[in-house]
Amino acid sequence: MVGIANESVVFFGHLSELYQLAKEGKIETKLQGSHTRPCKFWTAMKILSGIKNTVVIAHGPSGCAFGVKQAYKLTNCRNSGSPYESIITTNIDEKAIVYGGEKELQGAIFEVDNKYKPDIIFVATSCATGIIGDYVDAIVNKVKPKINAEIMAIHCEGFAGEYRSGFDLVFRQIVQLMDKPDPESKSKLAKSVNIVGGKMGPERTEIETDVKELRRLIESMGASINAVIAGSCSLEKMKQAPSVAVNCTLCLDMGYAIGREMLDRFGTPLNSTILPCGISATEKWLRGAARHLHLETEAEELIKREYEAISVEFEEAKKCLAGKLAIVEGHDAIKSLSIAHMLERDFGMRVAIYNFHPWSTQARETSIDYLLETGLDPEILITKGTLAFGKYEAMVQTENELMEYLGDLDPETTVYFGSSMSFPNIPVVDLNSILNRPRFGYRGALKVAKCVCTALEYSFRPRSWVMKKMVFSENSGLCSAQSLTPKLAQDLPDCTFYAGKERGKCMTS
Incomplete structure (x- = not known):
């Protein structure tokens, strides 16, 4: 299968072998300096921005708040009907860095409470205020009796941990806002579940999202969703969250931190599986929830109904896909592992993951353990471009x-699951560009199967050479799928065009 030259290969083998090498320190698991990830501050803000009627005060220079506002306001406001963009800044300057920013913080808390009247105010520390050691906890405790909102300090200065720690910190800390279950609350929510590990804020109103599909399946089983934590969940729903029958993880890695904390503190059961991509993962997710809801019979009836609704088209598609080779782009470890699970278990395809960074063996340990324990051990290929300077997701070297890896593989029997900004000589399926979602559940499995079949059917059609030249233009330096795509997606024209001689020229001129 592999036609790639030996000098380009860093690793070729199975996931279990890579995992073992990483544990033994025999393969480098650190990210290169150019392979930047969000800091702890960013990931903490991502979760906090998903809680309804909340204002987050970013205690630090204005630039810290600007970045996360730009990144998250699309999800939290523009497409989901949120009343306001929920992050402000204390905007501390050089003087505050020397003498402390407690005065600015206290003023901001009172202003937010009076002006916006939120349910919760979160005070998030930045690198600057973490380094100078502002007494954030003391200020929060001092103002607590004087304001109407609940208030909580989140110590998430970016230098104090890698990006994953921001997710885990906030998920564990917001458990402090929850009420201990009592017989009355448990009886009221005996047929309810929480979906935990959501980190994208409110659901977009115009798209049938994956979370909406999970909600539909739970409700079709005869239960209800109390809260998606933290995806547009209110303080009231969060307070009663420990009383539900079970917490179901959305993402196993992200959901495990809060699910485990609620299990230890309140005894709330945890249904922990990988992303419910495809039929087998969805059924495991549903059966795990049903066991705690005491709706096993209803779940089996739902599973039967859902499969019957897609069975004719799905089985037809499966005939086309069985035995075909799927190469899955590996830079997003969670998605690539979940996709690999679906393709092998549901479609009967052979799976190889391309450029699964060794760093992910530590960052995604929970999901890897789960996959290996369920008997899935996909092939992994890592090339030197993954470990080179630049954006390893899609740069000229990795392209x-x-x-070279694909060589002369037959485009009628091989599919590449990755960014549509990649241009291999085989059909490309970009699951992120499927707008007629969901991608989860039975309907999602059928959509993905149809996409793959369509890609194979039209494998004879060449990709756009014009777009490829835009993405991988000669001497462009910065040009990559990750850098170019957001530029093309902007509402307003960008006067920097990543294409050699066009640099500095407005795209619209």
Whole structure:
């Protein structure tokens, strides 16, 4: 299968082998300096921005708040009907860095409470205020009796942990806002579940999202969703969250932190599986929830109904896909592992994951353990471009290595699951560009199967050479799928065009 030259290969084998090498320190698991990830501050803000009627005070320079506002306001406001963009800044300057920013913080808390009247105010520390050691906890405790909102300090300065720690910190800390279950609350929510590990804020109103599909399946089983934590969940729903029958993880890695904390503190049961991509993962997710809801019979009836609704088209598609080779782009470890699970278990395809960074063996340990324990051990290929300077997701070197790897593989029997900004000589399926979602559940499995079949059917059609030249233009330096795509998606024209001679020229001129 592999036609790639030996000098380009860093690792080729199975996931279990890579995992063992990483544990033994025999393969480098650190990210290169150019392979930047969000800091702890960013990921903490991502979760906090998903809680309804909340204002987050970013205690630090204005630039810290600007970045996360730009990143999250699309999800939290523009497409989901949130009343206001929920992050402000204390905007501390050089003087505050020397003498402390407690005065600015206290003033901001009172202003937010009076002006916006939120249910909760979160005070999030930035690197600057973490380094100078502002007495954030003391200020929060001092103002607590004087304001109407609940208030909580979140110590998430970016230098104090890698990006994953921001998710885990906030998920564990917001458990402090929850009420201990009592017989009355448990009886009221005996047929309810929480979906935990959501980190994208409110659901978009115009799209049938994956979370909406999970909600539909739970409700079709005869239960209800109390809260998606933290995806547009209110303080009231969060307070009663420990009383539900079970917490179901959305993402196993992200959901496990809060699910485990609620299990230890309140005894709330935890249904922990990988992303419910495909039929087998969805059924495991549903059966796990049903066991705690005491709706096993209803779950089996639902599973039967849902499969019957897609069975004719799905089985037809499956005939087309069984035995085909699927190459899955591996830079998003959670998605690539979940996709690999679906393709092998549901579609009967052979799976190889391309450029699964060794760093992910530590960052995604929970999901890898789960997959290996369920008997899935996909092939992994890592090339030198993954470990080179630059954006390893889609740079010229990794693109060339991909082409070398594919060699003369038959485009009628091989599919590449990755960014549509990649240009291999085989059909490409970009699951992130499927707008007629969901991608989860039975309907999602059928949509993905149809996409793959369509890609194979039209494998004879060449990709756009014009777009490829835009993405991988000669001497462009910064040009990559990750850098170019957001530019093309902006509402307003960007006067920086990543394409050699066009640099500095407005795209619309």
